[in-house]
Amino acid sequence: xxxxxxxxxxxxxxxxxxxxxxxxxxxxxxxxxxxxxxxxxxxxxxxxxxxxxxxxxxxxxxxxxxxxxxxxxxxxxxxxxxxxxxxxxxxxxxxxxxxxxxxxxxxxxxxxxxxxxxxxxxxxxxxxxxxxxxxxxxxxxxxxxxxxxxxxxxxxxxxxxxxxxxxxxxxxxxxxxxxxxxxxxxxxxxxxxxxxxxxxxxxxxxxxxxxxxxxxxxxxxxxxxxxxxxxxxxxxxxxxxxxxxxxxxxxxxxxxxxxxxxxxxxxxxxxxxxxxxxxxxxxxxxxxxxxxxxxxxxxxxxxxxxxxxxxxxxxxxxxxxxxxxxxxxxxxxxxxxxxxxxxxxxxxxxx
Amino acid sequence: xxxxxxxxxxxxxxxxxxxxxxxxxxxxxxxxxxxxxxxxxxxxxxxxxxxxxxxxxxxxxxxxxxxxxxxxxxxxxxxxxxxxxxxxxxxxxxxxxxxxxxxxxxxxxxxxxxxxxxxxxxxxxxxxxxxxxxxxxxxxxxxxxxxxxxxxxxxxxxxxxxxxxxxxxxxxxxxxxxxxxxxxxxxxxxxxxxxxxxxxxxxxxxxxxxxxxxxxxxxxxxxxxxxxxxxxxxxxxxxxxxxxxxxxxxxxxxxxx
Numbered sequence: 001x002x003x004x005x006x007x008x009x010x011x012x013x014x015x016x017x018x019x020x021x022x023x024x025x026x027x028x029x030x031x032x033x034x035x036x037x038x039x040x041x042x043x044x045x046x047x048x049x050x051x052x053x054x055x056x057x058x059x060x061x062x063x064x065x066x067x068x069x070x071x072x073x074x075x076x077x078x079x080x081x082x083x084x085x086x087x088x089x090x091x092x093x094x095x096x097x098x099x100x101x102x103x104x105x106x107x108x109x110x111x112x113x114x115x116x117x118x119x120x121x122x123x124x125x126x127x128x129x130x131x132x133x134x135x136x137x138x139x140x141x142x143x144x145x146x147x148x149x150x151x152x153x154x155x156x157x158x159x160x161x162x163x164x165x166x167x168x169x170x171x172x173x174x175x176x177x178x179x180x181x182x183x184x185x186x187x188x189x190x191x192x193x194x195x196x197x198x199x200x201x202x203x204x205x206x207x208x209x210x211x212x213x214x215x216x217x218x219x220x221x222x223x224x225x226x227x228x229x230x231x232x233x234x235x236x237x238x239x240x241x242x243x244x245x246x247x248x249x250x251x252x253x254x255x256x257x258x259x260x261x262x263x264x265x266x267x268x269x270x271x272x273x274x275x276x277x278x279x280x281x282x283x284x285x286x287x288x289x290x291x292x293x294x295x296x297x298x299x300x301x302x303x304x305x306x307x308x309x310x311x312x313x314x315x316x317x318x319x320x321x322x323x324x325x326x327x328x329x330x331x332x333x334x335x336x337x338x339x340x341x342x343x344x345x346x347x348x349x350x351x
Numbered sequence: 352x353x354x355x356x357x358x359x360x361x362x363x364x365x366x367x368x369x370x371x372x373x374x375x376x377x378x379x380x381x382x383x384x385x386x387x388x389x390x391x392x393x394x395x396x397x398x399x400x401x402x403x404x405x406x407x408x409x410x411x412x413x414x415x416x417x418x419x420x421x422x423x424x425x426x427x428x429x430x431x432x433x434x435x436x437x438x439x440x441x442x443x444x445x446x447x448x449x450x451x452x453x454x455x456x457x458x459x460x461x462x463x464x465x466x467x468x469x470x471x472x473x474x475x476x477x478x479x480x481x482x483x484x485x486x487x488x489x490x491x492x493x494x495x496x497x498x499x500x501x502x503x504x505x506x507x508x509x510x511x512x513x514x515x516x517x518x519x520x521x522x523x524x525x526x527x528x529x530x531x532x533x534x535x536x537x538x539x540x541x542x543x544x545x546x547x548x549x550x551x552x553x554x555x556x557x558x559x560x561x562x563x564x565x566x567x568x569x570x571x572x573x574x575x576x577x578x579x580x581x582x583x584x585x586x587x588x589x590x591x592x593x594x595x596x597x598x599x600x601x602x603x604x605x606x607x608x
Contacts, residue, residue: 009499010464010482193472193481200458200469207456210418211521212444212473268460 014191017270021187025180032172039289041168047281048175049237054261054273055182056229060108061259062268063186063195064222065202066116067124070131071230071258073111074104076138076249078231079238083150086239092160097235104231108223116219119205131255138246149245152238162239171240178236179274182229186270189225198222202268230258264310266317275318280307363429366393371525371556372417377426377436379412386412387423388580394525399547399557401567401588404577405601410560411453411529413577417558418450418527419443430525444473449523451514453530453560457502463489464498466513470520485520492516492546508539515546519555526550528559532566544570564592564601576600 028048032041053075061067078100085091085099115126139147157165164170189195197218200208205215238244248254265276283306287299314320363373370393379387386409394400402410415421417428419440428436435443444450449470458466467485468478475481489498492512497505505513511531518526528547532540547570551557561567567574568588575585578600584591591597 009462191478193476193478196461196465196469196472196481199461199465203458203460204456206420206440207452207458207517208469209440210420210444210450210452210456211470211517212441213469214441 010191014187017187021180021183025176028176029173032169038168041172043282043285045168045171045175045240046285047277048172048179049233049240050257050261050281051274051277052175052179052182053230053233053258054265054277055179055186056226056233057258058226058262058268058273059186059189059198059229060219060222060226062262062272063190063202064198064219065268066219066222067259068127068226069124069252069255069259070111070127070129070134071226072250072252072254073131073134074108074227074230075234075237075254075258076134076244076246077104077107078234079244079249080138080144080150080234081231082235083152083238083244084144086152086161087150092158093162093235093239094160097232097239100235101228101232104234105224105228107231108227109220111227112220112223116216116223128252128255131250131252135246135250135252138250145245147246149243149248150238152242152244154242162236167240171236174236174240178233182233183270183274185225185229190270194218194221199268260307264307264318266319269317269319271319271322272317279310279318363427363432366391367395369396370394371396371431372558373429374413374417375427375429377413377416377423377428379409379416379421379423385580387416387577389426390577390580390582391426392575392582392585394556394558395573396556397551397554398572399551399559399570401564401571401574402558402560402577403564403567403574403591404562404583406562407579408562408577408600409580410562410577414450414527414529414558414560417443418448444521444523447522447524448527449518449521449525450527451511451518451529451531453533455507455510455514457505457510457513459501459503462499462501463494463505463513463516466502467516467520470517473521485516488516488519491549492519493542508535508543511535511543512546515550519550523555525556525558528557530561531559533561533563540566564588568592 032044035041057068057071078097081100081103082093082096085096086093111127111130115123115130118126138144144150154163155161156163159170162174197208197213200211200213201215201218209215234249261276261280262273263276264280265274266272284303287302291299291302310318363375365373372394374390374392377387377390390409390413402414404410412421416423416436419435419438419442422437426436427434430446430448433446435446435448458469464482464485467489468481471481471484475484486498489495492515494509494512494516497509502510502513515528515531531547532543535543547557547559559567559571571588573585574588574591576583576591576597583596583600584594586594
């Protein structure tokens with residue numbers, strides 16, 4: 001069991017993840033074919049979208065530990081950029097989404113510049129405030145149709161424009177590709193120098209600095225990648241739905257929806273966002289469908305109760321059900337300072 | 352004492368031959384609390400220097416100033432002739448100063464290997480060289496059997512070793528150990544001392560902070576004693592324990608023979 005003979009637990013784990021990812025990709029590609037139900041297919045599209053969005057959030061909020069409650073800003077910037085380029089200049093959304101992602105990444109850097117000077121809860125609150133400011137701006141900005149929003153006109157059945165008469169099945173593959181690329185980005189950065197540095201920053205900033213980790217640039221890099229992924233997702237969503245307005249692009253509920261799958265599935269884990277989306281999106285959509293969202297709020301109560309139960313029963317996230325390594329922050333050694341910042345993780349090790 | 356142009360290494364007369372670190376007139380206070388006053392000493396290349404003193408002597412502040420985590424109010428600290436005071440912890444690590452923490456600061460969501468790899472990334476950017484370097488250092492520090500163990504599951508002495516391994520992975524020329532032996536069982540402390548000697552044998556200069564003097568005496572080449580923020584005395588460990596001023600600082604007047 002010397003180090004020289006057994007060096008590759010990390011490498012073996014990463015290979016395994018890649019194989020599981022490929023199998024899952026294939027399964028998800030085949031899954032909608034036998035399912036002829038448009039509603040269920042639509043559910044899967046949303047699920048894949050949120051898996052990708054939350055994977056983006058997870059880069060910053062999970063690996064790097066900077067809890068953002070304003071990721072709707074990057075979603076909205078991606079959505080609006082792509083929508084405006086399409087409606088005013090006719091630029092296809094397959095290009096527009098990259099422009100949207102790039103602008104969203106830039107916005108994440110602009111938000112990060114002042115906000116990363118704050119830490120912990122203060123950072124989270126700052127992102128919340130920024131997103132509320134942007135929402136207000138977008139609701140009143142005539143250039144982007146203010147509160148009216150932007151409708152994407154249907155031009156032609158086209159993969160380049162990402163426009164389809166029956167959009168559900170093609171968009172299953174669009175969103176699957178999106179979720180897969182987001183997952184792959186997370187997989188790559190998790191195994192890279194950045195991944196190590198982000199987790200070090202998350203666990204203990206002082207110790208990280210003593211190992212020559214430049215904290216501020218590392219947070220900025222995480223923010224840019226995270227914002228970029230989220231921005232591309234916003235562009236794809238807009239193309240799928242054919243409409244975006246300030247509330248659906250920049251609203252606070254969206255920020256929460258982007259963060260939740262990662263939180264429920266397992267913060268800072270590769271599979272967390274995917275698992276979380278696979279559970280949360282169907283539950284959310286089905287409660288709405290069965291109970292109606294016409295103001296009685298029962299769907300939200302069930303949804304909230306589910307999240308609370310998960311937080312209590314599986315505070316490390318759903319990934320812990322699978323024996324996948326999750327981010328145990330708690331310290332089991334008695335009499336030592338508990339360094340882990342994540343409150344949920346500290347409960348677990350005693351179990 | 353930078354020269355007029357601010358260019359080139361500042362000239363500071365060495366106190367010991369071939370010093371790796373020079374601390375010159377360093378003072379630091381926090382509000383009305385004075386932590387260090389006019390502290391001056393040298394650390395010779397390759398020695399194990401003990402920085403000792405009773406609780407509240409200002410050891411930790413001085414230690415943090417050398418590591419770059421604090422900026423002295425006045426005075427300067429030079430590593431091999433380069434002024435490092437005020438540069439910050441990141442720059443000090445890059446210039447070759449490694450450190451451990453008195454209260455261990457493991458990355459608890461990561462394994463032993465991953466913890467040490469963070470240190471290795473201070474010198475290399477690619478993953479495989481970082482992993483190879485980390486594994487070598489882990490083996491050296493006696494944690495070879497726990498490479499893939501989560502850091503939070505280590506024993507207290509294992510965590511101290513992890514701190515050393517992580518710091519060594521940054522390839523320091525000067526290693527600062529903050530109360531590394533405090534609170535360990537006698538056998539763990541013995542093993543810890545062996546590790547310190549092995550580190551020195553790699554050509555790394557060591558400064559150890561301890562407030563319990565007995566632990567350090569057999570290990571260190573020289574001691575600098577701090578008391579109430581000032582340097583009380585310095586010299587061989589044997590001379591220090593016989594020094595009336597040192598005894599007075601630790602035990603009070605009536606113990607002075």
